[in-house]
Amino acid sequence: MSQSAQKPHLRLVPPGGAAPGALPGPPRDALEPRETRIEDEPPADPRAAVEEAFRRYAPLVASLGLRITALRDEIDDFVQEVFLRATRGIGGLRHQGATKAWLVSITINVARQRLRVRKLRKLVGLDVPIEYEELVDPALSPEDKLLLTRMYRALDGLPVNQRLAWSLRHIEGERLETVALLCGCSLATAKRRIVAAQKVISEAVGA
Amino acid sequence: MDMETEQIDSQELPARLQRGAAIIRHEVAVRWPQGHVEIALIKLQRRRQQRRYAVAGATLSVVGVGLIGWMGFGGYVRDELAARGLLGPTSPSMSGVASGALAAAPAAAPPKVNVPTVVPLVAPTAPAPARASAEPAGHLLQQRLVPRRQVAAARWVALAGEKRFGEAYGLLRQVPLAQLSDTDDLMLAADVARQAGRPERAVPFLERVVKEHAQEVSAQLAGFSLGKVYLDNLDQPALAAHQFAAVRAMAPGGGLAQDALAREVEAWARAGETSRARDGALEYVRLYPHGRRLAAVRDLGGI
Numbered sequence: 001m002s003q004s005a006q007k008p009h010l011r012l013v014p015p016g017g018a019a020p021g022a023l024p025g026p027p028r029d030a031l032e033p034r035e036t037r038i039e040d041e042p043p044a045d046p047r048a049a050v051e052e053a054f055r056r057y058a059p060l061v062a063s064l065g066l067r068i069t070a071l072r073d074e075i076d077d078f079v080q081e082v083f084l085r086a087t088r089g090i091g092g093l094r095h096q097g098a099t100k101a102w103l104v105s106i107t108i109n110v111a112r113q114r115l116r117v118r119k120l121r122k123l124v125g126l127d128v129p130i131e132y133e134e135l136v137d138p139a140l141s142p143e144d145k146l147l148l149t150r151m152y153r154a155l156d157g158l159p160v161n162q163r164l165a166w167s168l169r170h171i172e173g174e175r176l177e178t179v180a181l182l183c184g185c186s187l188a189t190a191k192r193r194i195v196a197a198q199k200v201i202s203e204a205v206g207a
Numbered sequence: 208m209d210m211e212t213e214q215i216d217s218q219e220l221p222a223r224l225q226r227g228a229a230i231i232r233h234e235v236a237v238r239w240p241q242g243h244v245e246i247a248l249i250k251l252q253r254r255r256q257q258r259r260y261a262v263a264g265a266t267l268s269v270v271g272v273g274l275i276g277w278m279g280f281g282g283y284v285r286d287e288l289a290a291r292g293l294l295g296p297t298s299p300s301m302s303g304v305a306s307g308a309l310a311a312a313p314a315a316a317p318p319k320v321n322v323p324t325v326v327p328l329v330a331p332t333a334p335a336p337a338r339a340s341a342e343p344a345g346h347l348l349q350q351r352l353v354p355r356r357q358v359a360a361a362r363w364v365a366l367a368g369e370k371r372f373g374e375a376y377g378l379l380r381q382v383p384l385a386q387l388s389d390t391d392d393l394m395l396a397a398d399v400a401r402q403a404g405r406p407e408r409a410v411p412f413l414e415r416v417v418k419e420h421a422q423e424v425s426a427q428l429a430g431f432s433l434g435k436v437y438l439d440n441l442d443q444p445a446l447a448a449h450q451f452a453a454v455r456a457m458a459p460g461g462g463l464a465q466d467a468l469a470r471e472v473e474a475w476a477r478a479g480e481t482s483r484a485r486d487g488a489l490e491y492v493r494l495y496p497h498g499r500r501l502a503a504v505r506d507l508g509g510i
Binding site: 073129152 | 220234235237245254
């Protein structure tokens, strides 16, 4: 059996037919769907499919969103936003096996939007400072808490796209191709963003 | 894989950055209490419904505005503007009398229109001089908002202590939610909101206690109060039932477990979920054969 026959090609297409570039395709490595049952049929009842996906993946979406944005107070709202967008697009999901990867790409888009709004709020002086130490177990050592705070502050200072690229690469451990796919940019741009972000973060934490 | 990708892939992070990334990866996670996913799902369903209503409302508004325009209001405005010489005579959208009058006028000479003299209500004054020290918008907002928030944060607890809940709630609204992290503060904030007649505003405070202090006894109390708010004030019996179930799951042998189960039965009964209400009632009878609410639970569960 050939390689392509073993691995189904998973991508989103609108119900009326394929429209290249209309919606982001799923990434292919760490975000590759791991469901044991991959079906080639679109979900029969989109609403039920979203609810099932919510039960299964809401904690994953919440944790990913929290790690990337650190907006703990907004995380419930964040998850709801992701699944509301999923409700609108699930009819175009051809393979149920791609649900997880697709939700991750929506999560990244929502995170990007939230981070931009936060930057805007900061610009007009309406941003409420985040206590990063509250994101982790209180039992964590003070040095680790300080390091965490410095890293998030450095990330806060970065342009949103650089922050996303670096977070996906070094926190989530994604491959560069996946980072580029999730960030909606070329591989070269993804690399440039990661390198630029790393320079700033290294200086900020004194690495 | 090209050479540059290979280089970046093999490039290791400095040890300190690796440590920081590992802390974020392993320590920063959402720890939802048991049953929270079901509660969040019900909220998602409600929000979907609200969004459908909003879309329907917006569509109706657009259609309404379009209809009004089509029925002639837009034409009336355009005619008025044209009559005052503010629109060109060749405007294709002109209608009715005004366009007819214009058509009758000689083509070379534009119509003479009496433009009414506008009398200013306020005597003209010299333009205000530019502010010498114009601050950026962010600074101005900060100057105004930050002291107000500090005053509010300092005063609302005192007012709540004096049972002046309405005033306390007014100040509490100005305090950023992130500033309240202590269990006592959050519980007090929820009480203030409820006493001020805004039970729905107590929900975020109670939810935070449940989520952020899940290991403390206060979480059970907050969860129970949350269930009561859903059931008694917000008319969300299904949400309330899940909440009471979550309270029981937190401490099955705790002091609130019996009341939570009784309330769960009541909530399922009110939600029209008779089979779930019956199951809950049977569970109550099994666990608390001499329970305080036995008669009511039997009645609600239909057993």
